[in-house]
Amino acid sequence: MHHAVLAARLLALRVGAGLSLTQAAAALGAHRTTVMRIERAETALDAGQVRTLLERYGAGQEEIRQFLSELATANLPGWWHPWRDVMDPWALDLMNVESAARMVRVWHPALVPPLLRTPAYALAVEDALGTGRSPADRARRVESLTERRARLTERGTRIWSLMTEAALRTRVGDGNIMEEQLAALREDAARPDVILQVARLTDPPHPLTGVAGLTLYRVDVPEIPDHVVRESPVGPADVWSDTETVTAYRTLIDQACAAAPHPSTPLPYPVPLT
Known part of the structure; x- marks a missing residue:
């Protein structure tokens, strides 16, 4: 699964939860630009940060497990x-x-x-x-x-x-x-x-x-x-x-x-x- 796909999904979940960038960043104890960079796939997706965001967005445990599994796959080296x-x-x-x-x-x-x-x-x-x-x-x-x-x-x-x-x-x-x-x-x-x-x-x-x-x-x-x-x-x-x-x-x-x-x-x- 491509990092950009997962990043876009995080953006969709935040919007669906009705949360602003600032509110999402507060869950991480970070600046809103941190979440913005995550959603644009401009930085590596950290499993701990992703879990925190998913929990803040109201994702269920099975959805979180599946998301983190896809993230682990995306983090594997490409064939190239x-x-x-x-x-x-x-x-x-x-x-x-x-x-x-x-x-x-x-x-x-x-x-x-x-x-x-x-x-x-x-x-x-x-x-x-x-x-x-x-x-x-x-x-x-x-x-x-x-x-x-x-x-x-x-x-x-x-x-x-x-x-x-x-x-x-x-x-x-x-x-x-x-x-x-x-x-x-x-x-x-x-x-x-x-x-x-x-x-x-x-x-x-x-x-x-x-x-x-x-x-x-x-x-x-x-x-x-x-x-x-x-x-x-x-x-x-x-x-x-x-x-x-x-x-x-x-x-x-x-x-x-x-x-x-x-x-x-x-x-x-x-x-x-x-």
Whole structure:
């Protein structure tokens, strides 16, 4: 259970009990900003504080027990914990959102989107980008990406990917790597949990033409908003969760997908190996 979900539930319980932030804070012997930070998931949820608040809000013992059990689960390290030292900080912050997503929509203007990359292709991208990381760290980043995909598949999260025909032309690694990647894309296109569209080079520009890679997380949990991520070649990615920005990018992705060939359309052509 996501900390943000539990924090939102605490807010709903306080409002339902008709208590102000000041009244809730009094039960903790703290300032109202302490409760505000708890309700915004801006601080770790302490089991003792949570129990005190739940009792003040009139929760029954079974509800308190269940809440604290979910909190204990939320406090366990995420699956990504072993790779946290090689993951981008902004990506770490989004793993809980990804874990709650029912659909991940991705766009990449020049390469195969990360979640559809084979390990060999992903490693070749890491090597080509010259990130300054050691070979061991680059290999571990690929491991974390492979695990991400496995976790999404396990949860039945749908991946809706829009890529360009240019990705099939851009040589990443050698011919064997490209051949393996294309075969993997064909297999993915036949999966029920993957929607794959390829914008052709001969098609007119679409709303995402020239736009950096995007990832849109569609989340089913009411307490967690949808998120959109725009990649950056320098510095951290841009991340938004406000309704206006997320809706604007979702509209762009919808329009670009509507302009692209239907998902059932075969991949344009095999990757040349010479």
